[in-house]
Structures are given as C-alpha cells and as structure tokens.
Amino acid sequence: xxxxxxxxxxxxxxxxxxxxxxxxxxxxxxxxxxxxxxxxxxxxxxxxxxxxxxxxxxxxxxxxxxxxxxxxxxxxxxxxxxxxxxxxxxxxxxxxxxxxxxxxxxxxxxxxxxxxxxxxxxxxxxxxxxxxxxxxxxxxxxxxxxxxxxxxxxxxxxxx
Amino acid sequence: xxxxxxxxxxxxxxxxxxxxxxxxxxxxxxxxxxxxxxxxxxxxxxxxxxxxxxxxxxxxxxxxxxxxxxxxxxxxxxxxxxxxxxxxxxxxxxxxxxxxx
Numbered sequence: 054x055x056x057x058x059x060x061x062x063x064x065x066x067x068x069x070x071x072x073x074x075x076x077x078x079x080x081x082x083x084x085x086x087x088x089x090x091x092x093x094x095x096x097x098x099x100x101x102x103x104x105x106x107x108x109x110x111x112x113x114x115x116x117x118x119x120x121x122x123x124x125x126x127x128x129x130x131x132x133x134x135x136x137x138x139x140x141x142x143x144x145x146x147x148x149x150x151x152x153x154x155x156x157x158x159x160x161x162x163x164x165x166x167x168x169x170x171x172x173x174x175x176x177x178x179x180x181x182x183x184x185x186x187x188x189x190x191x192x193x194x195x196x197x198x199x200x201x202x203x204x205x206x207x208x209x210x211x212x213x
Numbered sequence: 214x215x216x217x218x219x220x221x222x223x224x225x226x227x228x229x230x231x232x233x234x235x236x237x238x239x240x241x242x243x244x245x246x247x248x249x250x251x252x253x254x255x256x257x258x259x260x261x262x263x264x265x266x267x268x269x270x271x272x273x274x275x276x277x278x279x280x281x282x283x284x285x286x287x288x289x290x291x292x293x294x295x296x297x298x299x300x301x302x303x304x305x306x307x308x309x310x311x312x313x314x
Binding site: 105108109110112113115116121123124125126150151152164166173176177180183184 | 226232234235238239258259276277280296297
C-alpha cells in the first residue's frame with residue numbers, strides 16, 4: 054500500500070494557492086478542482102461540502118490549521134475514493150466554532166469517499182500525517198509536487 | 214477484567230465519514246494498548262447517533278457536537294473530544310468517567 058501523499062502526487066490531486074482574501078467557500082471549491090479534473094468527483098460536488106459546513110459549523114478544521122472538507126460516504130457526484138491536497142500560503146478563515154474559537158486552515162485535505170475500504174485506508178494514513186507535526190509544518194511550505202514528496206521522505210515516521 | 218470489556222462504543226460526527234472514523238481508529242489504539250475487548254466499536258453520523266446513542270455504553274463525539282447528546286437519559290456516557298485523533302484525550306476521558314484505570 055502506497056502512502057496517501059504519494060497517491061495525491063501520482064494522481065495530481067494537489068494544488069497551491071496564495072489564499073489571501075479567499076473565502077472558505079471558494080477555498081473548498083478550489084480544493085476540489087483537481088478531483089474534478091480527472092472525474093473523481095463532479096464539478097458541483099463541493100457544494101455539498103459547503104452546505105455541510107454551513108449546517109454543522111467549521112468542525113472540519115482540526116488542530117494545526119488542517120481542514121478536511123468532506124461529505125458522507127457515497128455522496129451524489131462522487132465517483133472515486135480520493136484525497137485532494139490544497140496548500141495555501143495564507144490561512145483560510147473558516148469562522149468560529151460553537152465555543153467561539155477561531156478556525157483557520159492552510160492545508161485542505163479534501164475527501165471523496167466511494168469505496169469504504171479505500172476510504173478507511175486514506176483516513177488511517179491521513180491520521181498519521183496529521184499527527185506528524187514536523188511533516189505538517191513542512192507541507193505548509195511546499196510549492197511543488199517534488200517538495201511534497203521530499204517533505205514526506207524527510208519526516209515520515211516508522212509507523213508510516 | 215477491564216471496565217470497558219463487553220461494552221458498546223459509538224463514535225459520532227456530522228457525516229460519519231471523517232472525524233468519527235478517526236475517533237474509531239484512535240479508540241482502537243486505546244483498547245489495544247489496554248487489552249480491552251469491547252462488545253462493539255462503530256461509527257455513524259449525528260443524524261443516526263442521536264437516536265442510537267442510548268443503546269451504547271459510551272459515545273464519543275467532537276466537542277462541537279456535544280450538545281446533540283445532552284439529556285440522553287439512561288447510563289450512556291458521552292465523552293466530547295477536542296482533538297478527535299488524540300488517543301491520549303480518549304484515555305483521559307475514559308479515566309474521568311471511571312471506565313479506565
């Protein structure tokens with residue numbers, strides 16, 4: 054089983070934006086574009102993610118400025134299980150959570166879940182990435198696919 | 214016998230596809246580490262979890278959704294998590310609830 058970051062690079066499911074003055078809704082749309090490009094999801098798939106965040110709040114923003122925009126398993130408009138990674142130079146403002154905590158993210162890992170086994174594998178591997186704070190810090194500074202792979206090799210732990 | 218042996222554990226998030234899966238994996242780390250064998254460990258979206266929660270001994274959710282599980286009645290223990298990936302926070306929550314030594 055390959056690493057989730059390797060799969061993101063191999064499938065060209067990554068993008069880089071400046072992020073300044075970009076709304077979270079627009080950021081979610083942009084983050085899904087590489088998945089739209091190869092038919093993993095339809096072009097309006099992102100609208101379900103936006104609706105979900107509008108309904109439930111920015112709970113998809115986790116610690117260390119990581120966001121994981123996603124919807125349910127087997128949603129309409131999703132055709133393949135995939136993970137997109139959008140790296141933003143400036144943090145995207147997702148507003149406040151129920152406790153008034155400000156939620157911001159510079160790394161958007163956007164999910165499409167069609168096959169549950171593949172999706173579970175993605176989630177398990179993403180968890181290893183999210184808990185590897187050196188790697189997360191390094192990913193935030195990447196500007197190319199090569200840099201993503203370099204960061205992965207440099208910081209990946211034995212668990213990965 | 215560990216206090217969580219034979220218990221039913223549920224992890225809940227908005228969609229049942231993201232953070233609840235991460236919670237389930239983090240809970241697995243804890244049960245393995247302490248050699249605990251729960252009767253059930255599963256995940257689901259909030260929409261199902263609200264009615265299903267009372268059938269479980271322990272319900273984990275991200276803190277944003279804690280309000281959905283207030284006034285459940287019965288003996289269900291609800292443990293809201295700040296970081297859904299943190300096995301340490303899960304251990305602390307279980308210890309505070311008297312379910313783990």
